[in-house]
Amino acid sequence: MGNPQLWVSVFVDGAFYGLIALAYYVTLIGSQFFNFAIGPYAMVTGLGASWLVVDEGWSLWSAVVVMLAAIAVLGAVTELAVVRPVQRRATGGELPALVAVAALLFAIQQLAGEIFGFTPLPGQPILPTSTFTLGSATIQASVVPLLAVAAAVFLLVGLWVRLTPTGRMLRAVGDSNHAARLLGFPVNRIRLIAFILGALIAGLAGLFFAPSSGNGVNFMSGLNWALTGFLALVIGGTGTVWAPLLGGFVLALVNIFVPYYFGGSSVSYVLLGLAVVFFAFRPEGVFARRVRT
C-alpha cells in the first residue's frame, strides 16, 4: 500500500464513485427509489461533451453547459414520463418501476451509441492544472479539478440538505410520502427536484471523471458505473451525506489494491464477497441513521 501513484488512483476513483453514489443518495432520500439510470446519465454527459468538442467542433464550455442542461432534462423526463406513471399504475412493489428504469438504461445507452458513435472518445479536460509531481507521484492535469468538484458538490449538497427548506422537505418526503403530503408539502415537486439534482451530480461526475478514465468514455460505460455507484452507496449507507463518499473510497481501495496484490481476476470475487457480507450482516451500510424514540 506504499505506492503513492496507486493512492492517486484511489482518490480519483473514490471521488468519482462517491459522486455517483451521492447522486443515488439524493434521488433515494427524496423518492425512495434507486434510479439505475444514473450511470448512463454520467456516461451521456461525459461522452456527449467529448463528441460535441471532438466531432462537432464546439467550444468546451458551451458543450459542458449544453450537456448539463440536457442531463437535467433527462432526469426530469425519467421521473415525469417513466417512474411516476409506472409507480402510479402499480399498486405495490418496486419491480415495475425497476424494470422500466432498466429499459430506460438500455435505451439511453443505445441512443448514445447511435448519436455519439459506438467508439470510445477521450474525455475533455475541464479547468486542467499543469501536470505536477507530489512526492514521487505524478498528478495528471484532470485530477485536481475532479477532487475539487467532488469536495464542492459534497459540501454544497450537505449544506443544502441540512439548511435549506427544500433540502429538509426532501428528507421529509423520502421518509414518508404520505405524511409529507398530509403536511401539505409539494411532494411531486420535491421528487422532481431530487431526480434533477441526482442527474446533475451524475453529469458532473461523468464530465470530470472522463479525462481520467483510462480508455475514454464509451456508450457501454453507463451500466458499469450504475452498478459501482450502487455498491458504493450500499457500503457507505444512507445515514449522512458523507456516507456515499466513504463507500466510494472503500470501493476504490478494493478496485485499485486488490488487483495489484492478488491479480486482476480477484477483484470481482472480492466485490461479490463484500456485497454478500454487507447485504447479509449490515445492509444499512456503515453509517445508518439512528432514530430517537
Added chain:
Amino acid sequence: MSISAEQQAGGPQDAGGPAVAERGPATGAEPSRPRWSRHLPTQANASAIVGLVGGAAALLWTGSNGYRESLLILGCMYSLVAVGMYVPFVLTGTLSMAYSAYAAIGGYTVAILFAKAGLPLWVGWFVAPVISAAVAVILGVVTRRVSGFYLVAVTLLFAEAFSTFVQSNTTLAGGSHGFPGLPTISLFGWTPTVVQFGIAAVALVWVVTYLVDRLRQSPWGILVRTMREVPVAVEASGVRVSWMRVVALGIGAMIGSLAGSLFVTSVHAVNPLTFTLTLVFIAVFMPVVGGVGTAWGAVVGAAVVTELTLNFSAVGSGGLLIVSIGVLVILLVAPRGIVGYIDVARKWVVATGMKLLSKKSTPHD
C-alpha cells in the same frame, strides 16, 4: 406493471376459464354457464394448445435450413431463460439478474463433466440445475431481509464474478478458450439429427412452459402471487414470505441452467463469451413484452425479441434500442403485453359467441 397487468389479464380468479355466461341452464357446479361451454378449453389449456401450434409452426418455418435452425435453438434458449426468470420475477415479484451465470453453469457443467470426467453430455443436464439452484438459494438467503434492489445488485455481481471465474480459470473451466468441439449428444445409443434436436428443443420449451403455467395456477402459485400483493397478510397466516421467495428463485435458476445446457449441447462448444450479461438484460424484458398474465407470454416475448435483435436486419444494431423503447411503451400504455391483449380478444369472442348462442338455445330448454 406485473401487478395490475396480471389482475387484468388472468389473475387467480381466472383459472377456471371464461366466467362470462349470461342466463344459461343450471349445471351443478357452475350454475350460470351453458352446458356446452364446459367443452371449451380453459385459458391454461388453450394457451398450451396455441403453444403447441406455435412450436409446430416454428419447426415448419425452420425446416432443415441451418441458419434458421440456429435461430430456433437461440429462441428456445431465450424462452427457457425468460420462463425461468418468470417464476421469481412475475410470480413472486423478485428480480434476479444472475441468469447469464445460471445458463453458463448449465453449459459449463455439461462441458466439464464430459471433458474432465468423461461422462456423457446428458449427465450435465441433471447436475447443473442442482448447482444453479444452490447458488440461487444462497444469494436469496443472503438478501432475504432487504429490498429487491439488493438482490438485483448481488446477483449482478455474482454474474460478473462467475464470468471472471470461467475466463481466468484454465484448469477447470478452460480459460478464454472454454471447451470447443463437444460431441453430439447421444441418449442410450440414439444420436439425434439436427432437425430432431430442434424438435426436442421445442418440446422441452413447451413442457417447461406448460409446467410453469400449471405452477402459476397451483395452490403454491396462488400463494406466492398473493404474497407478492399483500406479503403482510400471507406472513400473518404463518407462511414465511422470504423463504417462499427463495424457493421461487431456486426453481427459476434450475430452468435457467437448462437453457444453457440446451444451447451448449446444440452448438457443441462453450466459452466465456457464450453467456454474457446482455442475455439477462434482454431476457428480463421478454415476459413484459409477451405479457405477464401467463408463462406463455415469456415464450412469445422471447420469439419477438429474438426476431428483433438477431434476425431483423433492417434495424441493424438498433434492435436492442427498439426492444428497450418497446418495453417502456408497453409498461406505460399497454401493460398486458401481447398475450394479454390476445386474451382480451379471446374473452370478447367467447363472451359474444355465448351471448348469441344462449339467446338461440334458451327457448329449447
